[in-house]
Amino acid sequence: MTETAQQVQEEEIDLTAANEVIDKYQDMHGALMPVLQEIQEAYGYIPEETVHLTAERLNVYASQIYGVLTFYAQFHLEPRGKYIIRVCMGTACHVKGAGRIGDTIKEQLGVGHAETTEDLLFTAEYVACIGACGMAPVIMVNDATYGSITVQKTQEVVKKYQAMG
Amino acid sequence: MVNLTIDGKEVTVSKTATIYEAACEAGVHIPVLCYAKKLLPYGACRICLVEVEQMKGRLIPSCTTPVTEGMVVTTTSDEIVKVRKTVLEFLLVNHVVDCPVCDKGGECDLQDLSYEYEVVTNRFEGEKFDLPTDEVNPLIERNMNRCVLCGKCVRVCDEIVGYGSYSFINRGFETKIATAFDRGLNCEFCGQCVSMCPVGAILPRPFKFKARPWQLKEVDSVCGYCGNGCTITLGTKDKKVETIRFNDKTGVNDGNLCIRGRFGYSYVNSDERLTKPLIRKDGELVEASWDEALAAAVEGLKQAGSAAGVISGARLTNEELFLLKNLAAAIGTDNLDNSGGECYKGVTEGLQQTLGLQASTATFPQVENCDAVLSIRSDFYETHPVFGMVVNQAVRRNNAKLSVIADKRGKFTKLPNARTLLHKPGLEVNILNAMARVLLDEGLAKTERLNGVEELKGALADYAPETVAATTGVDAEAIKVAARELAAAENAAILLAYGLPYTAASKELGIAAANLALLTGIAGRPGSGLYLCGEKSNSQGAIDLGILPGAEGMGVQQMLTAATENQLKALYVVGEDMLSSYPDRDAVEQALSKVPFLVVQDIFMSPTAQKAHVVLPAASFAEKNGTVTNAERRLQQLRSAIPSPGEARTDFAILQGLLTGFGQDAAAAPADVFGQLCAATDQYRGIDLEMIGPQGYVWGGDILTPITRNLVPVAGTQPVDAEYQLLVGSSLYHSGTVSTHAKGPQAVVAEAYIEFGREDAKALNIQEGDLVKLRTDAGEIQAKAKVDRRLPQGVLFAPYHFGALKLNKLYRGQAAIPVQVG
Numbered sequence: 001m002t003e004t005a006q007q008v009q010e011e012e013i014d015l016t017a018a019n020e021v022i023d024k025y026q027d028m029h030g031a032l033m034p035v036l037q038e039i040q041e042a043y044g045y046i047p048e049e050t051v052h053l054t055a056e057r058l059n060v061y062a063s064q065i066y067g068v069l070t071f072y073a074q075f076h077l078e079p080r081g082k083y084i085i086r087v088c089m090g091t092a093c094h095v096k097g098a099g100r101i102g103d104t105i106k107e108q109l110g111v112g113h114a115e116t117t118e119d120l121l122f123t124a125e126y127v128a129c130i131g132a133c134g135m136a137p138v139i140m141v142n143d144a145t146y147g148s149i150t151v152q153k154t155q156e157v158v159k160k161y162q163a164m165g
Numbered sequence: 166m167v168n169l170t171i172d173g174k175e176v177t178v179s180k181t182a183t184i185y186e187a188a189c190e191a192g193v194h195i196p197v198l199c200y201a202k203k204l205l206p207y208g209a210c211r212i213c214l215v216e217v218e219q220m221k222g223r224l225i226p227s228c229t230t231p232v233t234e235g236m237v238v239t240t241t242s243d244e245i246v247k248v249r250k251t252v253l254e255f256l257l258v259n260h261v262v263d264c265p266v267c268d269k270g271g272e273c274d275l276q277d278l279s280y281e282y283e284v285v286t287n288r289f290e291g292e293k294f295d296l297p298t299d300e301v302n303p304l305i306e307r308n309m310n311r312c313v314l315c316g317k318c319v320r321v322c323d324e325i326v327g328y329g330s331y332s333f334i335n336r337g338f339e340t341k342i343a344t345a346f347d348r349g350l351n352c353e354f355c356g357q358c359v360s361m362c363p364v365g366a367i368l369p370r371p372f373k374f375k376a377r378p379w380q381l382k383e384v385d386s387v388c389g390y391c392g393n394g395c396t397i398t399l400g401t402k403d404k405k406v407e408t409i410r411f412n413d414k415t416g417v418n419d420g421n422l423c424i425r426g427r428f429g430y431s432y433v434n435s436d437e438r439l440t441k442p443l444i445r446k447d448g449e450l451v452e453a454s455w456d457e458a459l460a461a462a463v464e465g466l467k468q469a470g471s472a473a474g475v476i477s478g479a480r481l482t483n484e485e486l487f488l489l490k491n492l493a494a495a496i497g498t499d500n501l502d503n504s505g506g507e508c509y510k511g512v513t514e515g516l517q518q519t520l521g522l523q524a525s526t527a528t529f530p531q532v533e534n535c536d537a538v539l540s541i542r543s544d545f546y547e548t549h550p551v552f553g554m555v556v557n558q559a560v561r562r563n564n565a566k567l568s569v570i571a572d573k574r575g576k577f578t579k580l581p582n583a584r585t586l587l588h589k590p591g592l593e594v595n596i597l598n599a600m601a602r603v604l605l606d607e608g609l610a611k612t613e614r615l616n617g618v619e620e621l622k623g624a625l626a627d628y629a630p631e632t633v634a635a636t637t638g639v640d641a642e643a644i645k646v647a648a649r650e651l652a653a654a655e656n657a658a659i660l661l662a663y664g665l666p667y668t669a670a671s672k673e674l675g676i677a678a679a680n681l682a683l684l685t686g687i688a689g690r691p692g693s694g695l696y697l698c699g700e701k702s703n704s705q706g707a708i709d710l711g712i713l714p715g716a717e718g719m720g721v722q723q724m725l726t727a728a729t730e731n732q733l734k735a736l737y738v739v740g741e742d743m744l745s746s747y748p749d750r751d752a753v754e755q756a757l758s759k760v761p762f763l764v765v766q767d768i769f770m771s772p773t774a775q776k777a778h779v780v781l782p783a784a785s786f787a788e789k790n791g792t793v794t795n796a797e798r799r800l801q802q803l804r805s806a807i808p809s810p811g812e813a814r815t816d817f818a819i820l821q822g823l824l825t826g827f828g829q830d831a832a833a834a835p836a837d838v839f840g841q842l843c844a845a846t847d848q849y850r851g852i853d854l855e856m857i858g859p860q861g862y863v864w865g866g867d868i869l870t871p872i873t874r875n876l877v878p879v880a881g882t883q884p885v886d887a888e889y890q891l892l893v894g895s896s897l898y899h900s901g902t903v904s905t906h907a908k909g910p911q912a913v914v915a916e917a918y919i920e921f922g923r924e925d926a927k928a929l930n931i932q933e934g935d936l937v938k939l940r941t942d943a944g945e946i947q948a949k950a951k952v953d954r955r956l957p958q959g960v961l962f963a964p965y966h967f968g969a970l971k972l973n974k975l976y977r978g979q980a981a982i983p984v985q986v987g
C-alpha cells in the first residue's frame with residue numbers, strides 16, 4: 001500500500017499512546033474492541049493513523065476496523081470537543097421546544113449535530129431521550145444535566161463552559 | 166454418505182454437504198444470492214429457503230444447513246415462493262433499477278430472480294439509495310446503489326484474495342459495503358469481487374458499454390502470462406477480446422485470477438502490434454512479404470548452420486516449441502535455449518541431481534490441505550498470485566503453518582500466523598541448509614531411503630542454526646521451528662519460484678529445497694509436494710520439451726559471449742525481448758550488435774526486434790491453438806478466439822514456413838504436432854488431446870515419485886557488505902515485458918520505480934514520487950521513488966518489467982546489487 005499524502009500528514013500524530021495500548025493486547029485474541037476503546041480514551045477520538053497502526057500490528061484489515069468503528073456509535077473518527085453538549089431531542093423535550101435549544105447552540109457556537117468547534121472546545125450532539133423527561137427540555141454537558149432549560153439559560157451554560165476553557 | 170429426498174428425488178451425498186449442494190447434485194434448482202461455491206457458508210439473503218419435513222414450522226436456509234439422514238426437502242411451495250418474493254421486494258425497495266444501462270443486465274441474479282418470481286409490484290416503499298459511484302481507479306467501478314449486501318465481495322477479498330479491501334460499514338438503512346474510510350478502491354485489482362458480485366454493483370470499467378453479455382462469444386483458453394496457468398474465458402465481440410469472463414466451471418483456479426489475467430488482455434488489441442514482416446535494407450527495417458522474409462530468415466540461418474543460435478521465450482505452445490526444436494535440428498545447431506538460460510537450473514539441474522526429476526512433484530489443489538507450507542524467495546502472491554490464493558486458503562481454512570523465507574515482507578508475511586524468516590539478501594540457501602541440519606540433529610529426518618546422508622551431515626557442519634542466524638539475521642529459533650513444523654506435518658509443501666529476475670543461485674536453491682523435501686519426506690508423498698514454479702505460461706513445457714542446449718550446444722549466456730567474440734553467425738530469437746529483460750544489458754547489446762544475422766519473432770517492435778535483420782510478426786495467446794504446461798505439470802489447451810492483426814501469423818505457422826524452407830514437412834495443424842511431440846517426449850507419451858479436459862491433464866499424475874533420492878551438499882553464500890542493496894524482481898501487476906503493453910496493468914503501475922523502505926526514505930530524505938538515481942560501477946539508473954513498509958533497512962527494490970529503466974545495466978543475475986543512492 002502506498003501511503004497517500006493524507007496518511008503522511010496524519011503521521012504528525014504521536015503514536016506512542018496507541019502503541020502502548022496495542023502492546024498490552026498484542027498477544028490476546030479478539031482484542032480489537034478494547035484496543036479501540038483505549039485508543040479513543042487516550043486521544044479522545046480514533047485518529048486515522050492509529051487505525052492503520054492497529055491494522056498492521058494486530059494483523060486485521062483496516063477496512064474491518066473501519067466497519068467496527070462505524071457500526072458502534074461509541075467511536076468517533078473526528079476529534080471531539082472538550083465539552084460534549086447533548087441536546088435531548090426525545091418526544092417530551094421536542095414538544096417543549098428542544099429544537100430551539102439546538103438552534104441556539106448552533107447560533108452561539110456554529111455547530112450542529114455531531115459537529116465540533118474549531119477550537120475543539122465543544123461538540124454538539126442531538127440525542128434521543130436521556131431519561132429525564134420530567135425536566136424537559138434537557139441538555140447535558142459532559143456528565144452534568146441541565147433541566148427545564150430555556151434559550152437564555154442555554155446561552156448562560158455555554159458561556160460558563162467557554163469561560164472555563 | 167447421507168440419503169435424503171429432495172422434491173421427491175432420492176439423493177445420496179457426502180455427509181458434509183449442505184441441502185443446497187445436495188439439490189445441485191440432484192439437478193434441483195434452488196435460487197441463491199449470497200452463496201458461492203468457493204466461499205464459506207454465510208446464509209444472509211434468505212432467498213434459498215426450503216421446507217424440511219423434520220424441521221416443520223419454519224423455513225430453512227438450504228445453503229447453510231447440512232444434510233441429515235432421511236431428510237425430506239421441498240424446494241418450492243406457495244409459502245416458499247411467497248417468502249422468496251418478499252425477499253426480492255425488500256431488496257428492490259432501495260435498489261435503483263438501472264437495468265437498461267447496467268452492464269450486468271442479462272446476467273444479473275437480481276434481475277433474473279425478479280423475473281422468475283414475477284416481482285412486478287412492490288408492497289414496500291422506501292427511499293432509493295443515492296450514493297456516489299466509486300470510479301477513482303481505472304479498472305473497477307463500484308455502484309453501491311445496486312448492492313444487495315450479499316457480502317460476497319467482502320468475503321472473497323478476505324477468504325481467497327487475502328487483501329481485505331471491503332467491510333460492511335454503518336448500520337440499519339445506512340449499511341453499505343465500503344473500503345477503509347470509505348475511500349475509492351485502491352487494491353491489487355484481481356477482480357475477484359467483480360466476478361463474485363451477483364448484481365451490477367462492482368463492474369470492470371474497461372468493459373463498460375462494450376457489449377451485452379449475450380452478444381459475447383466465449384472461448385475457454387489459458388492465461389498467457391505466468392506459470393500458474395489459470396483457465397480463462399475470453400469474451401470476444403467483433404473479433405476483439407473485450408473482457409475476461411468469470412468461469413469457475415473449468416480449470417483449476419475456481420475462476421480466480423490476478424490483475425494480469427483479468428485485466429491484462431488488452432495488449433492483444435493494441436495498435437502497436439507488429440502486422441507485417443520486416444527486412445533490414447540499407448540499414449532500415451522495411452516492410453516485406455512473408456515469402457521474402459521467410460526466405461531471408463532461412464537463408465541466413467542455413468548459412469550459419471552449426472554456428473547459429475536459437476533462443477526462445479517460454480510462452481510458446483508445446484507444439485510451437487516442438488517445431489522450434491525441429492528447426493534447430495534442421496539448421497544443424499545444438500545452440501538452443503530459453504528464458505535467459507540460467508533461471509530454470511533449479512529444476513533442470515537442481516531437481517535432476519537430487520530427485521531425478523525436472524518438475525514440481527504435486528499439484529496446486531493439494532496445497533489447500535497442507536498443514537505446513539514453506540515459501541522460499543519470491544512472494545507467490547506477486548509471482549504466481551492465484552497459487553498464492555491457494556496458500557491463503559490452506560492458512561485460513563486448514564490452519565496451515567506458513568513459514569516464509571524472504572528478503573522483503575509481502576502479502577505472504579501478513580497472512581494469519583505467518584512466520585517470516587526475513588533475511589539479508591541472497592542467503593536463502595544458508596537458511597535451507599540450517600533447516601536441513603535441524604532435521605538431522607534432532608532426529609526428525611526421514612533418512613531411510615536417502616543417499617548421501619553422511620556427506621550432507623558433514624557438509625552442514627558450518628550451518629548450525631545459531632551460526633546461520635548470525636549471518637542471515639534470522640532468529641535461530643524461527644529456523645528450528647520452521648524445520649520442525651515441516652517435519653511434523655502430515656501434508657506439507659515447499660514452494661520456490663524461478664524466472665528471469667530470479668536467476669541467482671538457481672541451481673543451489675533447487676538442490677537445497679530438494680534436500681529439505683527429501684529429509685521431510687515431502688517429495689513424492691501423497692498430499693505433499695515440492696513446487697518449482699516457472700515465470701512464464703509455458704516455462705515447464707520448455708523444460709519438458711528440452712528447449713535447452715544440446716549435448717554440444719551453448720546456452721544463452723555462452724551464445725551471447727560467442728556472438729560478442731564473433732563466433733556466432735546467426736541468432737533466431739522467438740518471443741523474448743532480451744535487451745529489456747535479460748540480465749546484463751551491455752553484454753546482450755554487444756552480442757546483438759555483433760551477430761551478423763539476427764531474426765526476431767515477436768508481437769511488438771521490442772528494443773530487441775529493432776536490432777534485427779528480419780522481424781517476423783507473431784500472434785498473441787488469444788490467437789493460438791495449442792497446449793501449454795503449467796508449473797504443476799498440467800497441460801491445458803489454448804484456443805484461438807480472434808484472428809491476428811494484419812499479416813501476423815502464429816509462431817506455429819511461422820515455424821512451419823521456416824521448416825518448409827529447410828525442406829522439411831511440418832504437420833499441418835497443432836493437433837497433429839501434439840501427437841508427434843507426445844510420442845517424442847517421455848513424460849507426455851500416451852497423452853492425447855482428448856485427455857486434456859476442462860481440468861487439463863497432469864502429466865505424471867497428481868504425485869510424481871522421485872526417481873532418485875540423493876542428498877546433495879550445497880554451499881550457502883556470504884552476505885553482501887553494502888549500505889544499500891537493490892533487489893530485482895517481479896511486481897504483482899506485471900509479468901515479463903508483455904504486460905507493459907496492456908492497459909490494465911499499466912493503469913495501476915505505469916512505469917518503473919525504485920522502492921524504498923520507510924526508514925531509508927526518511928534517512929535519505931526521499932519522498933514518494935521523487936526522481937532518484939542508483940549507481941554501480943556498471944552504470945546508473947533513474948526512476949521515481951516509491952515508499953512502502955515492506956523493505957528492511959538498507960534494501961531497495963525495482964521491478965524488472967520496464968525496458969526503459971534499463972535496470973539490467975545494473976542487474977547481471979546477482980541476488981542483490983550493492984548500489985549507491987543519489
Ligand code: SF4
Pocket residue numbers: 305321322326328329330331350352353354355356357358359
Ligand atoms: S479487486 Fe481483488 S483485491 Fe481488489 S477489492 Fe476486489 S477482490 Fe479485493
Ligand code: SF4
Pocket residue numbers: 311312313314315316317318319342361362363364366367
Ligand atoms: S457489492 Fe455486490 S458482492 Fe458486494 S455485497 Fe453488494 S451485491 Fe454483494
Ligand code: SF4
Pocket residue numbers: 388389390391392393394395421422423424425426427549550551552900
Ligand atoms: S498471470 Fe498467472 S496467476 Fe495471474 S491470471 Fe495469469 S496465470 Fe493466473
Ligand code: FES
Pocket residue numbers: 088089090091092093094128129130131132133134136137138
Ligand atoms: S425526551 Fe428529553 S429527557 Fe426524555
Ligand code: FES
Pocket residue numbers: 196197198199200207208209210211212213214226227228229
Ligand atoms: S443463498 Fe442461502 S441465504 Fe443467501
